[in-house]
Amino acid sequence: MHETAVLFLEFGAVLLGLGVLGALALRIGISPIPLYLIAGLAFGTGGVLPLATSEEFISVGAELGVVLLLLTLGLEYNADELVTSLTSNARAGLVDLVLNAAPGAICALLLGWGPVAAVAMAGVTYATSSGITAKVLSDLGWIGNRETPTVLSLLVFEDLTMAIYLPVLTTVLAGLSLASGAISVGIALVTVTVVLVVALRFGRFIEAFVSSPSSEVLLLKVVGLALLVAGLAQQLQVSAAVGAFLVGIALSGELAEGAQALLAPLRDLFAAVFFVFFGLQTDPAKILPVAGLAALLALVSMVTKLLTGAYAARRAGIGRAGRARAGIALIPRGEFNIVIAGLAVGAGAHPDLGALAAAYVLILAAFGPLAAKLVQPFITAIAKRA
Amino acid sequence: MVEVEQTALPGIGLRHDFTTRAGQRVGVVSHRTGRRDLVIYDEDDPDRACQTVKLNDEEADALVELLGAPRIVQRLNQLHQQVEGLVSVQLPIPPGSPYAGRPMGEARVRTRTGASIVAVVRGGRVFASPGPDFVFHEGDVVVVVGSEDSTAEVADILANG
Numbered sequence: 001m002h003e004t005a006v007l008f009l010e011f012g013a014v015l016l017g018l019g020v021l022g023a024l025a026l027r028i029g030i031s032p033i034p035l036y037l038i039a040g041l042a043f044g045t046g047g048v049l050p051l052a053t054s055e056e057f058i059s060v061g062a063e064l065g066v067v068l069l070l071l072t073l074g075l076e077y078n079a080d081e082l083v084t085s086l087t088s089n090a091r092a093g094l095v096d097l098v099l100n101a102a103p104g105a106i107c108a109l110l111l112g113w114g115p116v117a118a119v120a121m122a123g124v125t126y127a128t129s130s131g132i133t134a135k136v137l138s139d140l141g142w143i144g145n146r147e148t149p150t151v152l153s154l155l156v157f158e159d160l161t162m163a164i165y166l167p168v169l170t171t172v173l174a175g176l177s178l179a180s181g182a183i184s185v186g187i188a189l190v191t192v193t194v195v196l197v198v199a200l201r202f203g204r205f206i207e208a209f210v211s212s213p214s215s216e217v218l219l220l221k222v223v224g225l226a227l228l229v230a231g232l233a234q235q236l237q238v239s240a241a242v243g244a245f246l247v248g249i250a251l252s253g254e255l256a257e258g259a260q261a262l263l264a265p266l267r268d269l270f271a272a273v274f275f276v277f278f279g280l281q282t283d284p285a286k287i288l289p290v291a292g293l294a295a296l297l298a299l300v301s302m303v304t305k306l307l308t309g310a311y312a313a314r315r316a317g318i319g320r321a322g323r324a325r326a327g328i329a330l331i332p333r334g335e336f337n338i339v340i341a342g343l344a345v346g347a348g349a350h351p352d353l354g355a356l357a358a359a360y361v362l363i364l365a366a367f368g369p370l371a372a373k374l375v376q377p378f379i380t381a382i383a384k385r386a
Numbered sequence: 387m388v389e390v391e392q393t394a395l396p397g398i399g400l401r402h403d404f405t406t407r408a409g410q411r412v413g414v415v416s417h418r419t420g421r422r423d424l425v426i427y428d429e430d431d432p433d434r435a436c437q438t439v440k441l442n443d444e445e446a447d448a449l450v451e452l453l454g455a456p457r458i459v460q461r462l463n464q465l466h467q468q469v470e471g472l473v474s475v476q477l478p479i480p481p482g483s484p485y486a487g488r489p490m491g492e493a494r495v496r497t498r499t500g501a502s503i504v505a506v507v508r509g510g511r512v513f514a515s516p517g518p519d520f521v522f523h524e525g526d527v528v529v530v531v532g533s534e535d536s537t538a539e540v541a542d543i544l545a546n547g
């Protein structure tokens with residue numbers, strides 16, 4: 001068969017399969033991410049239906065998926081919100097960082113995977129999936145709740161931490177010396193600061209350049225700018241993902257809303273490809289041996305997120321029930337954790353890291369939203385009695 | 387005075403809420419997309435929204451009209467009762483009015499009649515204390531406060547120039 005024909009057949013079958021899985025996830029009411037990962041496991045090496053030719057194509061699509069995920073995440077927030085949440089919620093944000101990075105790092109060190117894997121695993125257990133959490137808040141009607149601003153500002157803080165963490169991770173994974181590592185972290189910090197300042201002071205100039213009444217022109221300009229900055233960031237060892245995130249932050253207001261609406265379908269397509277690609281890289285045979293460990297890690301980091309949410313909500317003067325809800329909303333892990341594990345696997349970290357991260361995210365992406373749904377009536381009952 | 391609390395919801399929009407005298411907490415979540423949620427809080431668990439009413443632009447406008455416009459007129463009527471000889475009237479900008487599409491300042495209502503335009507109601511929305519550059523549209527309802535004679539003069543100005 002012609003190579004293009006095979007590519008189309010395989011890629012088409014994968015996308016169609018994802019569509020069916022997405023519909024299934026919608027019906028059960030969970031995030032489709034775990035199902036995409038499972039699909040990737042099935043298509044990859046050692047899976048039931050290994051792909052022949054399209055893996056290379058999917059790998060480029062996956063890179064695009066990461067850039068688009070981070071770009072749209074950046075578009076959700078404007079620079080004002082980032083600065084406000086950084087100054088007013090720094091303490092809760094730091095508690096979040098320490099409590100939730102620790103389980104992953106400690107686990108990697110106990111397994112003897114070395115400090116590099118520890119840095120990567122710290123990121124895997126730290127970041128809450130803002131995508132899944134936002135969906136949980138909206139599905140359960142928690143957006144109006146009084147603890148919700150606390151949850152959201154923790155998410156903003158995490159995303160900002162990522163802008164510094166990802167360059168650190170890239171440097172550590174590249175095995176660069178301490179000096180050149182420090183330089184690239186320095187570059188990252190300077191870039192983040194410059195982008196925030198530019199966005200706050202001169203945001204309208206960027207917007208004047210990018211904005212256009214034609215959605216076609218707007219789409220091309222935004223994606224072009226994001227890819228350009230992502231490439232530049234990658235070249236500077238700052239990580240392409242961070243570059244795209246910063247472009248998203250620099251754009252705000254109506255322009256950001258328009259761009260978000262335009263990019264959403266594109267992002268959904270390539271993000272799904274990204275999750276599949278991560279699954280492809282993971283050997284399903286390796287998942288089972290680490291499943292118990294992943295479950296334990298998931299349990300520990302559920303508790304640490306609950307504590308984080310309770311602490312942050314308590315500081316904001318929220319009652320007992322609200323504190324519990326804040327913690328539960330923070331449990332889901334998803335896209336970021338896979339992005340981090342993907343970087344580590346790509347750089348040749350410990351072979352079991354990918355399998356552990358996949359199993360871990362499978363559990364928490366699926367269980368997080370379910371937990372919120374199941375626990376809701378109990379919390380209400382407790383609040384009534386108190 | 388009702389103390390309205392404003393909270394930013396990063397990535398979503400803004401929330402305003404307050405507690406009524408009866409102890410019920412209510413709020414409005416303004417999404418950036420234009421959606422509005424009317425939120426009623428649980429009395430047992432005051433942090434939880436037990437009822438969320440999602441409103442699109444039109445529905446939000448309709449609710450504002452129900453709550454807002456009659457309230458303004460009611461307030462003006464109270465003012466009217468308090469001060470002898472002062473009336474408030476609602477005057478439409480009729481089709482063909484010379485001031486439709488022109489800024490309010492050009493009608494020079496206060497200079498010519500002594501009456502004041504205190505609000506303009508358009509499509510269910512109330513524009514309180516409009517400035518001289520506020521542009522009238524056909525179909526607007528102008529709320530005018532003044533004496534019987536001066537408000538009648540305003541009606542004539544708005545209809546015939």
